[in-house]
Amino acid sequence: MTCDFSLEHYRELVRAAQRGGYRFAGFDHSPEAGVVILRHDVDLSLEGALAVAEAEAEEGAWSTWFLMTRSVFYNLASPEGERAIARLRELGHRVAHHAVWPDVDLDDRFEPVVAWHNPDPEYMQADVPGAVNVMGARFFDPQHYRSDSNQHWRHGCPHGELERGEFEWLQLLTHPEIWAFDGASMRESMESMLDADRAARLEHLRNDRIDLS
Numbered sequence: 001m002t003c004d005f006s007l008e009h010y011r012e013l014v015r016a017a018q019r020g021g022y023r024f025a026g027f028d029h030s031p032e033a034g035v036v037i038l039r040h041d042v043d044l045s046l047e048g049a050l051a052v053a054e055a056e057a058e059e060g061a062w063s064t065w066f067l068m069t070r071s072v073f074y075n076l077a078s079p080e081g082e083r084a085i086a087r088l089r090e091l092g093h094r095v096a097h098h099a100v101w102p103d104v105d106l107d108d109r110f111e112p113v114v115a116w117h118n119p120d121p122e123y124m125q126a127d128v129p130g131a132v133n134v135m136g137a138r139f140f141d142p143q144h145y146r147s148d149s150n151q152h153w154r155h156g157c158p159h160g161e162l163e164r165g166e167f168e169w170l171q172l173l174t175h176p177e178i179w180a181f182d183g184a185s186m187r188e189s190m191e192s193m194l195d196a197d198r199a200a201r202l203e204h205l206r207n208d209r210i211d212l213s
């Protein structure tokens with residue numbers, strides 16, 4: 001098995017958790033032994049998010065998707081954004097808020113759960129009024145947490161530990177863009193994402209009655 005950042009290896013991670021006997025959980029109550037909380041921070045691409053969400057559902061898994069309201073990369077209030085939320089729910093996933101300090105835009109699109117985007121240590125674990133902070137003490141400690149930041153697992157890819165059931169419980173943070181778009185490096189995956197984005201934007205231009213002849 002190759003630990004690359006492909007959709008296929010993401011599927012293998014999910015299967016490893018299932019073979020390790022874990023069940024999937026969200027952020028609505030404190031983690032119990034034997035759960036894996038799949039968390040996705042959607043920083044860049046709804047299209048990438050949906051590709052991973054579909055794959056996960058096909059594997060019989062579900063997760064919590066953290067979506068931004070003030071992203072420079074996507075517009076959650078657009079028809080595309082609304083369709084993405086609807087599709088995530090349809091697939092059995094949960095939708096929560098990926099917020100940029102200090103703005104929390106919790107509304108009825110989201111469960112009352114917040115993950116800060118690129119948080120500074122000063123507020124990373126602080127209570128968020130009226131919401132669960134996914135990095136708060138209840139849900140976060142380094143032994144029970146793994147993240148794929150910039151295609152780098154600080155402690156190696158967790159598929160083996162998951163398969164062997166070595167975590168008591170785990171919060172597994174992945175960024176869908178890294179897995180949905182092909183590339184052997186972060187740079188290459190981002191280039192793939194931008195290529196797909198260009199094609200999508202040309203389509204938006206056509207739909208907006210722009211003459212591309």
Ligand SMILES: [Zn+2]
Nearest residue numbers: 002003157159
């Ligand atoms: Zn792996």
Ligand SMILES: [Zn+2]
Nearest residue numbers: 041043117118
């Ligand atoms: Zn983020």
